[in-house]
Amino acid sequence: xxxxxxxxxxxxxxxxETLNPSIGKFEKLRANVRDLxxxxxxxxxxxxxxxxxxxxxxxSNYFNDDFHVLHATVALDLYEEARxxxxxxxxxxxxxxxxxxxxxxxxxxxxxxxxxxPNRNVEATNDGRGLKRSxxxxxxxxxxxxxxxxxxxFSYQKHHDFYVxxxxxxxxxxxxxxxxxxxxxxxxxxxPDVQARILCGxxxxxxxxxxxxxxxxxxxxxxxxxxxxxxxxxxAAPSLKITSQVVERALGDAEQLLASTGATxxxxxxxxxxxxxxxQVCSSANIAVPEDASLTQVFKLMRTxxxxxxxxxxxxxxxxxxxxxxxxxxxxxxxxxNRASVAHPNAELLPEAEAMxxxxxxxxxxxxxxxxxxx
Numbered sequence: 015x016x017x018x019x020x021x022x023x024x025x026x027x028x029x030x031e032t033l034n035p036s037i038g039k040f041e042k043l044r045a046n047v048r049d050l051x052x053x054x055x056x057x058x059x060x061x062x063x064x065x066x067x068x069x070x071x072x073x074s075n076y077f078n079d080d081f082h083v084l085h086a087t088v089a090l091d092l093y094e095e096a097r098x099x100x101x102x103x104x105x106x107x108x109x110x111x112x113x114x115x116x117x118x119x120x121x122x123x124x125x126x127x128x129x130x131x132p133n134r135n136v137e138a139t140n141d142g143r144g145l146k147r148s149x150x151x152x153x154x155x156x157x158x159x160x161x162x163x164x165x166x167x168f169s170y171q172k173h174h175d176f177y178v179x180x181x182x183x184x185x186x187x188x189x190x191x192x193x194x195x196x197x198x199x200x201x202x203x204x205x206p207d208v209q210a211r212i213l214c215g216x217x218x219x220x221x222x223x224x225x226x227x228x229x230x231x232x233x234x235x236x237x238x239x240x241x242x243x244x245x246x247x248x249x250a251a252p253s254l255k256i257t258s259q260v261v262e263r264a265l266g267d268a269e270q271l272l273a274s275t276g277a278t279x280x281x282x283x284x285x286x287x288x289x290x291x292x293x294q295v296c297s298s299a300n301i302a303v304p305e306d307a308s309l310t311q312v313f314k315l316m317r318t319x320x321x322x323x324x325x326x327x328x329x330x331x332x333x334x335x336x337x338x339x340x341x342x343x344x345x346x347x348x349x350x351x352n353r354a355s356v357a358h359p360n361a362e363l364l365p366e367a368e369a370m371x372x373x374x375x376x377x378x379x380x381x382x383x384x385x386x387x388x389x
Contacts, residue, residue: 016085016127017096017099017128017129019099019106019109020106020110020112020113023124024075024124027075027076028075028124029075031073043070043120044063046119047063047116047120048064050115051112056115058105058108058111059109059112062112063112063162063163065095067086067195068084068126070084070121070123081124083123085125086128087128088131089131090130093129093130144206145201150198153201153216153236154194157227157236158220159225159228163193163194165193165194169193170186173186173196174186174187177212180215182211182212186200206243213239214240242277244366261290261291261294265283277369278364281355282351282357284373284376285309285350285357287376288380292312295320301315303315309344309348310341317337317341340379343379347372350364
């Protein structure tokens with residue numbers, strides 16, 4: 015299945031055959047097309063040429079017509095972007111300009127199309143810390159910069175040496191495409207700690223203000239990604255048997271914030287989820303709770319009033335001490351939330367590692383309570 019961004023006159027089907035042998039990897043023709051588009055001011059067409067790793071294929075159709083297709087095989091995110099571009103009249107016109115320019119100085123192009131890579135690797139979730147495709151694109155296009163498919167000032171050899179200098183076992187010569195294509199593929203497949211090392215290397219190679227797009231604010235944003243990538247691993251978000259709409263919403267918000275802006279932004283939501291969970295448990299067990307009861311007070315009422323806590327196993331005194339320690343932990347959640355989280359406009363916020371500690375503690379408590387109470 016392909017997304018067709020442009021089709022010329024004639025039948026609307028095509029079958030890809032081989033890469034045009036006289037064009038090879040399209041690099042020389044691409045460079046000339048890029049220069050023509052720039053001189054003529056066709057910025058949207060130039061963006062398409064830079065965005066997708068196009069190759070020039072010989073093709074035919076049911077009527078045995080001979081023509082060429084400007085075609086790119088891409089990952090899921092770029093395929094979805096192509097699908098959205100196909101619905102825009104402006105972007106379809108840009109694809110037409112691209113095809114006409116290639117046809118002007120090269121072989122006739124009847125179609126511009128993008129296909130989903132059938133052999134793509136399904137990217138791991140990386141426990142919420144890994145870079146999202148949108149972040150990788152921002153790094154590539156909004157900080158490093160791309161010129162005709164090439165990333166910054168990287169040549170193929172310089173791109174190889176970049177990873178050697180970072181002491182990473184990565185060989186970009188094992189990948190196909192331009193330096194941009196290879197960099198995106200390598201970064202997408204890397205684990206969070208390797209992604210962080212690559213980002214640090216990029217910031218070292220391309221300091222802020224070394225180009226107009228490399229602003230201080232963009233560097234600051236990249237540094238927040240690095241802090242997230244190097245944070246300690248997260249305890250998995252619980253799938254609760256006892257829950258409420260408030261609890262589910264808070265847990266969902268925490269998961270999204272953890273993935274997008276880091277643990278510091280999720281502290282408030284985990285506090286809300288835990289508080290809402292305890293209130294739901296008390297309500298279900300007909301345990302009376304004062305309207306303004308704090309998190310710690312609700313936990314105490316639940317622990318003393320719920321029948322599930324009458325049996326703590328063969329070491330009740332030891333488990334009781336653990337539960338008392340959990341009460342102490344929850345007691346400090348309130349000042350942390352009020353004075354060091356984004357719940358209020360605080361001047362100082364928890365660092366990423368300490369915020370992850372709070373989130374992990376809250377999730378661990380929820381895991382235990384739901385396992386205990388759902389029985």
